[in-house]
């Protein structure tokens with residue numbers, strides 16, 4: 001990263017403006033860059049380039065790396081085998097990025113305009129302002145965001161056609177009407193960043209509003225146990241699906257699972273229980289609230305899980321009847337494209353949206369009042385640092401940059417549709 005690339009970025013200026021609003025105690029470096037930026041998966045340069053995209057709607061042209069991180073493995077070791085220039089599609093070629101979410105022919109026909117949507121972040125883990133920003137952007141981009149497991153704030157209802165209602169083991173805020181609102185209902189059986197551990201919202205973050213939404217009492221820690229104590233088999237899961245179908249017969253059902261070694265069997269079981277979407281959540285996702293030791297050591301990286309599930313579903317002759325969505329460490333447009341080339345239909349984003357609205361990956365999500373930038377906090381004062389329209393604009397700009405890059409990747413591979421990339425591992429090459 002050169003000196004030139006770390007200064008004069010509009011996103012940093014906005015960040016610093018935010019910092020100045022109420023956090024003059026928070027130190028900044030001489031060039032305005034906040035400290036504690038990133039890690040090997042999200043190095044500082046990737047954070048800066050994401051801010052650049054969120055500010056401009058374009059991939060950087062100033063030398064900032066925006067395609068890979070510094071992990072030394074997984075997506076960061078894969079590249080595309082692009083065609084020689086004379087064989088690539090012309091720049092004016094129309095490239096289709098849309099994907100259907102219902103391949104079963106039962107329930108609503110839903111197509112999303114871009115091959116990604118926003119993953120669950122609960123009210124309590126993030127502020128209502130962040131949820132609103134994500135919902136507004138999802139509507140503008142013809143895709144979805146997910147409530148996460150903390151309930152469904154009233155302010156989100158007007159975006160309900162673009163919101164997935166999540167049901168997790170705590171059953172916080174799950175009501176008949178929140179299932180009826182939902183085009184897609186997601187059962188969260190496990191989270192890749194902390195499989196087997198469940199969720200834990202610290203007492204400090206359980207404000208009066210959060211407690212009301214979760215039908216609990218304020219200032220006590222709230223646990224989402226692992227697992228659902230009513231689900232130990234495919235048949236039990238089928239009962240869950242039937243329950244949702246009774247309340248909302250047209251809703252699509254998504255099943256969010258982490259990536260144990262038998263994740264392929266889990267995917268097949270989800271299909272036979274009636275799921276439309278299997279959401280594979282690999283390790284490396286999660287906010288700073290997920291323990292590092294869990295992120296690094298429990299679930300299988302998503303790069304291994306996707307082809308394992310894709311091939312197994314093909315072997316069972318059901319691959320084209322279920323949608324596979326991948327999450328857990330997908331940071332860039334290139335990561336989305338690589339996930340699809342490995343066999344997913346699309347990707348689910350979380351951290352990259354938070355980075356777009358100012359996350360520095362400082363891992364303070366669960367300390368004190370929560371995120372100093374107003375993201376993973378329920379503190380009423382800190383939450384005001386994120387204006388929903390501003391946040392939506394930045395997430396929308398990041399979407400614009402990702403869509404542009406995906407179209408360019410497909411064009412350089414000679415493909416006219418994102419669907420044509422699915423499972424094309426022959427188009428990937430190992431970087432040395």
Ligand code: SF4
Nearest residue numbers: 359360362363365371
């Ligand atoms: S959400 Fe906030 S506290 Fe958490 S890692 Fe990002 S900047 Fe730090």
